[in-house]
Amino acid sequence: MLALLWLVPALPFAGFMALALGGERLGHRGVAVVGAGSVGLAALIAILIASGFILDPPPAFAFRQTAWRWMDLAGFTPEIAFYLDPLSLVMILVVTIISFLIHVYSAGFMEGDEGYARFFAYMNLFVGSMCVLVLADNLVLLYLGWEGVGLCSYLLIGFWYKDPANGQAARKAFIVTRVGDTALAIGLFLLFTHLGTLDIQPLMQRAAVIFPPGSGIAAAAAALLLGGAVGKSAQLPLQTWLPDAMAGPTPVSALIHAATMVTAGVYLIARTHVLFSLAPSVQFAVAVIGALTLLLAGCSALAQKDIKRVLAYSTISQIGYMFLALGVGAWSAAIFHLMTHAFFKALLFLSAGAVIMSLHEEHDIFRMGGLRQKLPVAFWTFLIGGASLAAVPVVTAGFYSKDLILTQSWLSTNGGPWLWAAGWVGAILTSLYIFRVIFLVFFGEARGPELSKRTGLRMSVPMLILAALSIAGGWIETPPFLGNLTLFSNFVRHALPATQFIHGDESGRTELILELLAISASLAGIFLAYLLFLRYPAFLHGLMLMPALARLRKFWHYGWDFDRLYDVLFVRPYIWLARSNQGDVIDNVYSGVARLCLAFYRGLSATQTGLVRQYAAAIAAGSAAIVFIAIFI
Amino acid sequence: MKTIEAIAAIPMQHGLLLAAVLFVLGMIGILVRRNLVFILMSIEIMLNAAGLAFIVAGARWGQADGQVMFIFILALAAAEVSVGLALLLLLHHGFQTLDADAVNKMRG
Amino acid sequence: MEAAFYLSGAVAIAATTMVITRASAVHALLYLIVSLLALAVVFYVLGAPFAAALEIIIYAGAIMVLFVFVVMMLNLGKAAEAREHQWLSPGMWIGPAVLAAILLAELIYILARGGATSSGAAVVESKEVGMALFGPYLLGVELASLLLLAGLIGACHLGRHQGMRLNAGEKEGSDESLRRGSWGMARGELRAHEDD
Numbered sequence: 001m002l003a004l005l006w007l008v009p010a011l012p013f014a015g016f017m018a019l020a021l022g023g024e025r026l027g028h029r030g031v032a033v034v035g036a037g038s039v040g041l042a043a044l045i046a047i048l049i050a051s052g053f054i055l056d057p058p059p060a061f062a063f064r065q066t067a068w069r070w071m072d073l074a075g076f077t078p079e080i081a082f083y084l085d086p087l088s089l090v091m092i093l094v095v096t097i098i099s100f101l102i103h104v105y106s107a108g109f110m111e112g113d114e115g116y117a118r119f120f121a122y123m124n125l126f127v128g129s130m131c132v133l134v135l136a137d138n139l140v141l142l143y144l145g146w147e148g149v150g151l152c153s154y155l156l157i158g159f160w161y162k163d164p165a166n167g168q169a170a171r172k173a174f175i176v177t178r179v180g181d182t183a184l185a186i187g188l189f190l191l192f193t194h195l196g197t198l199d200i201q202p203l204m205q206r207a208a209v210i211f212p213p214g215s216g217i218a219a220a221a222a223a224l225l226l227g228g229a230v231g232k233s234a235q236l237p238l239q240t241w242l243p244d245a246m247a248g249p250t251p252v253s254a255l256i257h258a259a260t261m262v263t264a265g266v267y268l269i270a271r272t273h274v275l276f277s278l279a280p281s282v283q284f285a286v287a288v289i290g291a292l293t294l295l296l297a298g299c300s301a302l303a304q305k306d307i308k309r310v311l312a313y314s315t316i317s318q319i320g321y322m323f324l325a326l327g328v329g330a331w332s333a334a335i336f337h338l339m340t341h342a343f344f345k346a347l348l349f350l351s352a353g354a355v356i357m358s359l360h361e362e363h364d365i366f367r368m369g370g371l372r373q374k375l376p377v378a379f380w381t382f383l384i385g386g387a388s389l390a391a392v393p394v395v396t397a398g399f400y401s402k403d404l405i406l407t408q409s410w411l412s413t414n415g416g417p418w419l420w421a422a423g424w425v426g427a428i429l430t431s432l433y434i435f436r437v438i439f440l441v442f443f444g445e446a447r448g449p450e451l452s453k454r455t456g457l458r459m460s461v462p463m464l465i466l467a468a469l470s471i472a473g474g475w476i477e478t479p480p481f482l483g484n485l486t487l488f489s490n491f492v493r494h495a496l497p498a499t500q501f502i503h504g505d506e507s508g509r510t511e512l513i514l515e516l517l518a519i520s521a522s523l524a525g526i527f528l529a530y531l532l533f534l535r536y537p538a539f540l541h542g543l544m545l546m547p548a549l550a551r552l553r554k555f556w557h558y559g560w561d562f563d564r565l566y567d568v569l570f571v572r573p574y575i576w577l578a579r580s581n582q583g584d585v586i587d588n589v590y591s592g593v594a595r596l597c598l599a600f601y602r603g604l605s606a607t608q609t610g611l612v613r614q615y616a617a618a619i620a621a622g623s624a625a626i627v628f629i630a631i632f633i
Numbered sequence: 634m635k636t637i638e639a640i641a642a643i644p645m646q647h648g649l650l651l652a653a654v655l656f657v658l659g660m661i662g663i664l665v666r667r668n669l670v671f672i673l674m675s676i677e678i679m680l681n682a683a684g685l686a687f688i689v690a691g692a693r694w695g696q697a698d699g700q701v702m703f704i705f706i707l708a709l710a711a712a713e714v715s716v717g718l719a720l721l722l723l724l725h726h727g728f729q730t731l732d733a734d735a736v737n738k739m740r741g
Numbered sequence: 742m743e744a745a746f747y748l749s750g751a752v753a754i755a756a757t758t759m760v761i762t763r764a765s766a767v768h769a770l771l772y773l774i775v776s777l778l779a780l781a782v783v784f785y786v787l788g789a790p791f792a793a794a795l796e797i798i799i800y801a802g803a804i805m806v807l808f809v810f811v812v813m814m815l816n817l818g819k820a821a822e823a824r825e826h827q828w829l830s831p832g833m834w835i836g837p838a839v840l841a842a843i844l845l846a847e848l849i850y851i852l853a854r855g856g857a858t859s860s861g862a863a864v865v866e867s868k869e870v871g872m873a874l875f876g877p878y879l880l881g882v883e884l885a886s887l888l889l890l891a892g893l894i895g896a897c898h899l900g901r902h903q904g905m906r907l908n909a910g911e912k913e914g915s916d917e918s919l920r921r922g923s924w925g926m927a928r929g930e931l932r933a934h935e936d937d
Contacts, residue, residue: 610737612672616663617840624844631847643746646852648787651750653848655757655776657841662761664837667828668821670766670812674773677804678757684792685780692787695863697873700792701881704874707799708885712892714804718811719899725815 001052004045005065005082008092009135011042012099012128016121023117035120036103039127043096050089054491061085061494062201064137078198081137087495090335091134091267094342098259099127101462105350106251108458109357113249119159123255126152130260134267139188139198142268146184146232149261150177156256157248169247176241180231184268187224194221204274213278222275222282225268226289233265233319236293240562242316243300246308250353253308258315258349259342266322266338270331270496277329277497283414287327291422294320296560298429302436303556306363307352310437313559314389315345317426321405324423328415330408331496332489336477337401343473344388344398347466348434351382354455354463355441365437370446377455379442381463386438388470390431391522394482397474402427403518404477407511413500420514424521431525439533479515480508648689655682669724669731673717680710746786753779764825766812770805777801791867 015038023031053063067080103123110119129148136142158170192198194217195206211218229235234242234257245257256262269276269286276283294317301313318341325334355371355378356363372379388398406427410420477488489498532540544550555561607618659682662675684706691699725731756776763769777800784793874882 608740610740612733612736613664613667617837620660620664620837620840620844624840624847627844627847627851631851643743643787646855647746647750648783649852650849651753651783653845653852654754655780657845657848658754658757658761660844661834661837661841664840665829665833666761668766668825670808670815671761671769674760674769674808677773677808678760678776681777681780681800684796685783688784688787688789688792691865692789692863695788695865697865697869700789700865700870701873701878703789703792704795704870705881705885707795708889711799711804712888714807715892715896716899718807719896722811722814723899731815731817731821 001048002058002063002084003065005049005063005084005135006067007045008042008049008096009082009128009131011038011045012124012131014038015124016128019117019121019124023121026117028111028116031117031120032103032107035124036100036107038124039096039103040100042127042131043093043100046089046092046096049084050093053084053086053089057494066137070140075196076192076198078138078140080141081199082135083137083200084135085495086492087267087270087335088134090339090492092131094339095127095130095134095260098342098346098466099123099130099255101465102251102255102259102346102350105254105353105459105462106249108456109251109353110249115159119156119249122152122155122159123251126156126256126261130264133264136200138200139191139203142200142271143184143188146181146228146264149256149264150174150181150232153177153245153256153261156252157245159248159252163247166247169241169244173241173245176238177231180228180238180265183224183226183231184228187221187228190217190221190224200271204272207274207278211275211278214280215278218275219279219282222272222279223285225272225275226282226286229265229268230289231265232268233262233323234316235265235320235323236289236296237562239293239297239316240559240566243309243312243559246306246312250308250349250356253312254346254349254353257312258345262315262319263322263338263342266319266326266334269323269326270335273326273331273496276326280414283327283329285327287324287409287414287419290320290323290325290327291419291426292320293317294324294426295422295429298426298433299556300559301433302429303553305366305557307356307365307368307437307441308349308363310365310433311345311348311352314348314430314434317430318345318389321402321423321426324409324419325405328409328412328419328499329497330405330412330415330499332492333401333404333408333499335492335496336488337405340388340397340401340470340473343466344385344396344470347381347385347463347470348389350459350463350466351378351385354378354459355382358451358455365440367447368441369444370442372442374446374451375442375455377460377463381467382442383438384467384470386434389434390526391427391518392431392526393519393522395471397470397472399519399522400474400477400479403479403515406518407479407514408499408501410514411501411511424517427518427521428525428528431522432529435526435529436533439529443534479511481512481515645689645693648692649686652682652686652689655679655685667733669721669733672733673714673721676717677710677714680706680713743786746783749779749782749786752776753783762829764822764829766815766817766821767809770809770812773808774801774805777805788864790864791870794867 015034018034018038019026019031023034026034063084065082065084067082070078070080103120106119106123110116113119126149129145129152131145133142133145133149136145154170154174157173158167160166188198191203191207195203195210197203197206207218207221211221231238242257242262246253248257276286297313297317297320301310301317304310304313318337322334322337322341325331325337355368355375358375358378359368362368384396388396390396391399391402393399406420406423409415409423410417476485478485544553558564656679659675659678662678663672666672666675684703687699687702687706689699691697691702721731724736728735753776756772756779759772760769760776763772777796781793781796781801784790784796
C-alpha cells in the first residue's frame with residue numbers, strides 16, 4: 001500500500017500534462033473530470049496510504065521511496081525520493097482532500113470562464129508541486145516543490161490576465177516571495193557546505209552533531225530557512241503580497257492562499273525543527289514574528305471592506321498563530337492548527353465565493369446585508385467556518401487547535417506570558433473581525449444588488465463537507481478537562497518532538513484557567529461584534545468621525561502601510577538608481593575607450609595644420625628633445 | 634709647389650662651435666620667416682653649417698673624408714636648390730604669393 | 742692663422758644673422774654670399790683648400806647665383822618688402838629663439854664635455870681628395886650624379902609647363918589653359934591634379 005506513495009504527486013502532474021496538452025479539446029465536462037479526478041484519485045490513494053500507515057506502521061514510522069537519481073555531481077547526489085512519516089502524511093491528507101473538494105467547487109464556480117482548462121491545468125500543477133514539497137526527502141526536491149507552488153501561485157493570481165491589476169498583484173506576490181526564496185536558497189547552500197548533504201533526515205542528524213547549540217552557524221542556517229518560510233507564509237516582514245493576491249479567483253484563494261501554499265513555511269520549519277532547536281534565538285524570533293504578525297493582521301482585518309481581504313488578513317493572522325506555536329516548541333499544536341485552519345479557512349473562502357458570485361461579483365461587505373435567508377447554504381457554512389475561526393468552544397475544530405496553541409504558549413519552556421497575551425488579544429480580534437463580517441453580510445437589511453445565480457450542487461457539497469470537518473476535525477485532540485484525547489499529538493510524536501512544559505502545573509489548574517480565559521476571549525469578541533455592528537452601529541459611526549480614529553482605521557486598512565514603507569525604502573531608490581544609470585555606467589568603460597581614441601585622434605589631427613613652419617618647429621623641438629635625452633639620460 | 638706653412642692648430646671644438654652656431658641661426662631663420670625664399674635660404678645656411686662640421690672633422694684627422702662629404706653635400710644642395718626653386722616659381726604662379734602659411738591645404 | 746679663423750668666423754656669423762633678418766630678398770642673398778665667402782676662408786685655414794675653392798665656385802658662384810636669378814624673376818618689389826616687415830614682428834622671434842637657444846646649449850654642452858682636441862695641422866690637398874673620390878667613395882660619386890640627374894629632370898619638368906604657357910603668351914585663365922588640364926592654373930587657384 002505504501003508503495004503507491006509516488007502516485008500522490010504523480011497523478012496531479014499527469015492531470016496537468018493532459019490538460020495542458022489537450023485541455024482545449026476535452027470540453028468543460030471532460031476538463032472537470034480530468035482535473036478534479038486526478039486530484040480525487042490522489043486523495044483516495046492518500047487515504048489508503050494513511051489507513052495502511054496507521055494500522056500497520058512501518059519501522060520507525062518512516063517510509064522512504066526513491067523514484068530515480070536526479071543529479072550526480074561530485075559529492076552531491078539528490079534523488080527524487082519521497083519520505084512518508086506522520087508529519088508528511090498529515091500534510092498530504094490535508095492537501096489532497098481539500099484540493100479535491102476545491103476542484104469540485106471550481107468546476108461549478110469557474111463554469112463559463114474561457115480559461116476553464118487552463119485553470120484546472122494550473123491547479124493540478126499546483127497540487128502536484130505541493131505534494132512534492134511535503135513529500136520531499138531532500139531539501140533540493142523540497143525547493144523544487146517550493147518554486148513550483150510559487151509559480152502556480154503567480155499563474156493563478158494573474159489568471160484573469162486581461163486586467164493589468166491582476167498581473168501586478170501576481171508579480172507582487174512572486175517578487176515578495178522571491179525574497180524569501182533567495183534566503184532559503186542561500187540557507188541550502190550554507191547547509192550543504194557545512195554538512196555535506198541535503199537529505200533531510202541525515203541532515204538533521206549531522207546538524208545535531210556538528211553544529212554546537214546556539215552557535216552562529218546554526219543560527220545563520222535557521223535564520224535563512226526562516227526567511228524562506230516568512231516569504232511563503234506571508235509573515236512579517238514579507239506579508240504584503242497576500243492581501244493583493246485576492247485578485248485571483250476565489251477557489252485559488254481558498255486552496256493556495258489559505259489551506260496549502262501559505263502553510264508551506266510552517267511545514268518547512270516543522271520539518272527542520274532540529275536546526276531551530278539548535279538555534280534558540282532564531283526559534284524565539286519565530287515566535288515573536290508569529291505574535292507580531294497575528295496582532296498586526298488582526299487589526300488590519302478589522303478595517304477591511306472587501307470580504308476576501310478580511311479573509312486574507314485572517315489567514316496571515318492564523319499562520320502567525322502557527323508560527324507562534326512553532327516558536328515556543330509546540331510542534332504538534334502548530335500542525336494541528338494547520339489542519340483545522342485549512343478546513344475552516346477554505347470553507348470561509350468557498351462560501352465567500354458563493355456570496356460574491358451570487359451578488360454579481362460584489363466584494364464590498366458594506367454593500368451586502370441580510371443574506372441570511374436568501375443564501376442559506378452560504379450563510380450556514382460561513383457561520384460554521386467563522387465560528388471555527390473564532391474558536392467557539394467545544395463544537396468547532398478551531399477551538400481545540402487554537403486554544404491548544406494558547407495554553408502551550410504559556411506553559412512551554414520557550415514560551416511566556418507576553419506571547420500568551422499577544423495570542424489572547426489576537427483571539428479577541430479574530431472573533432471580532434470575523435463576526436463583523438458575518439453580521440454585516442448576513443444580518444441586517446439588504447443593501448446590495450439582487451441575486452443572480454444559485455449555487456449548484458458542485459459548489460454546495462464541498463462546502464458542506466468542509467463544514468462538517470470544521471466542526472468535527474478537532475475532536476481528535478482535546479484538552480484534559482474535555483476528554484484528554486491526544487490522538488493527533490501521539491501520532492505526530494513520531495515525527496516531531498514533544499513540547500517541553502514548565503514545571504509547576506501538575507494539577508492542570510493553570511491550564512484550566514488559561515482555557516477559560518481563551519474561551520472568554522472568543523465569546524467576548526463575538527459579543528463585542530454583536531454590539532458594535534448589529535445592535536448599535538451608530539456608535540461606531542460616531543466614533544469613526546474622530547479624525548484620530550479615522551486615521552487609525554485608514555492605517556489599518558492599508559495593512560499598517562507596509563506597502564508605502566517598502567515603496568520608500570526599496571522601490572523608489574531602485575527606480576532612482578535605474579534612472580540614473582540610464583546611460584549605463586559600465587558602458588562608459590567601453591564608450592570611454594572609444595571616446596579616448598577619438599580624443600587622441602582629434603588631438604593628433606589638430607597637429608596637421610598644413611603650415612610648414614609649424615612642422616619645422618616640431619622637428620626642431622623634437623631633435624632638441626632627443627639630444628637632451630641622449631645627453632642626460 | 635709652394636707648401637703652405639704648417640697650419641696653426643685650431644681646437645676642433647671651436648670649429649664645431651662655429652658650425653653649431655651657424656646651424657642654429659639657419660634653424661631660426663626657417664622658423665621665423667614666412668617668405669619661402671628666405672626659408673630656402675635658411676636651409677642653405679644649415680647645409681653649409683653641416684658641411685663646415687664635416688670639414689672640421691676631416692681637418693682634425695687630416696684625412697680627405699671630410700672634404701669628400703662636403704662635396705657630396707654640395708651636390709645635394711645643388712640638386713635641392715634647383716628643384717626647390719622650380720617649385721617656388723610654380724607656387725608663386727599658382728598662389729600669387731610666397732607666404733608659406735598660405736599653402737596649408739594639406740591639413741587634417 | 743688662428744686670427745683668420747676667428748675673424749672669418751665672426752664675419753660668417755654676422756652675415757648669417759643679417760641674412761635672416763632682412764626684409765629684402767636680394768639683400769639677404771648678398772649677405773648670404775658674404776657668409777659663404779667667409780666660410781671659404783675658414784675652410785682654407787682649416788687646411789682644406791679644395792673645399793674652399795669649391796665653396797666659392799659652386800656654392801657661392803652657382804647656387805647663390807641661381808637664387809639671385811630666381812628672386813629677380815619673381816620681381817617681388819616694394820609691396821613684398823612691406824609685407825616682410827609686417828611679418829617680422831619682434832614677437833615672432835621669441836619661440837624660435839628659445840628653441841634655438843636650447844639646441845645650441847645642448848650642442849655646446851656636448852662640445853665642452855669632449856675635451857679640447859686640436860685639429861691636425863695638416864693640409865689635405867686636392868690630390869688626396871681626388872684619390873678618395875675615385876677610390877673608396879666611388880659609389881657615392883655615382884649616387885651624387887644620379888641625384889643631380891634627378892634634380893635636373895625634376896627642375897626641367899617642373900619648369901616646362903610654365904615655360905610653355907608663358908611662351909605661348911596666352912592669358913591666364915583662358916579656355917586654352919583650362920583645357921590643358923593639370924598645371925593649367927587659373928589666377929589665384931590651384932585645382933586638383935586631373936591628368937598629367
